[in-house]
Amino acid sequence: MRLLIVLFLFLSAAFCHAQMGAKQNLNRMLEPTSGDLDYQYYRIANKISEDKFNVEVFFLSGNIKMRGTYIDELLTIEDGFFQYFYQNGRCESEGQFIKGRKTGIWKRFENDGSSKKDRYYPPEINQVSKKGHVPASFPGGYSAMLDYIHENITYPEPA
Numbered sequence: 001m002r003l004l005i006v007l008f009l010f011l012s013a014a015f016c017h018a019q020m021g022a023k024q025n026l027n028r029m030l031e032p033t034s035g036d037l038d039y040q041y042y043r044i045a046n047k048i049s050e051d052k053f054n055v056e057v058f059f060l061s062g063n064i065k066m067r068g069t070y071i072d073e074l075l076t077i078e079d080g081f082f083q084y085f086y087q088n089g090r091c092e093s094e095g096q097f098i099k100g101r102k103t104g105i106w107k108r109f110e111n112d113g114s115s116k117k118d119r120y121y122p123p124e125i126n127q128v129s130k131k132g133h134v135p136a137s138f139p140g141g142y143s144a145m146l147d148y149i150h151e152n153i154t155y156p157e158p159a
Contacts, residue, residue, distance in 0.1 A: 020047050030057060030066075041065055045075055052079075063089050068097065076100070086111050098123075 024032055025039035033039050043057040048069075055075055057066040068082035078097035086092050090113045095106030103123050108116040138145035 020045055020053070026057065043075075045070075047073075059087050061087065063087055071099070095119075095121075 021044065023042050023044055025034070026041040026043055027033040027038055028040045030041060030043075039060075041057050041059060043055055045053050045055045048054050051071050053070045053073065053075060055066075055068060055070055056064060059065050064085050065087075066082065066084050068078055069080035071077050071079040077100040079099055080097060081094070082097055083094040084092045088111065090111065091107075091109050092111075093106055093108045095102060096104050102119075102121040104121060106119045106121065108119060110116055138148070
């Protein structure tokens with residue numbers, strides 16, 4: 001079983017690496033797809049340094065949809081200047097990503113090229129938490145919470 005998992009991971013990494021410079025089909029969520037009928041876009045990625053990848057996504061018509069830089073080989077963490085385009089080729093929005101999150105001023109445009117109101121993404125939102133996600137819990141657990149509710153809830157007098 002372990003051998004199968006290792007083999008799968010190796011082949012997945014090799015497949016991903018082999019896609020650099022090649023056309024890769026994407027679904028409507030811009031995720032890779034293998035289905036011939038399921039794709040709505042395609043992308044071409046090129047490695048520009050050890051940890052930087054230039055990516056361009058295109059509509060099926062050949063017009064550009066998005067261009068930007070990623071910092072992981074799986075192309076999931078945006079980092080740097082990005083531009084998004086309408087199908088007519090006009091810019092839809094442009095701005096900076098830092099480690100997968102929008103930051104700073106993002107310029108936005110209408111389909112006809114006229115300006116929309118800019119959006120601002122504060123840098124403090126981009127701070128990565130060192131703590132893992134821990135769901136909230138009641139001190140003493142679920143039964144302690146039920147006891148607390150039972151002892152402290154008061155219902156109004158019936159009318």
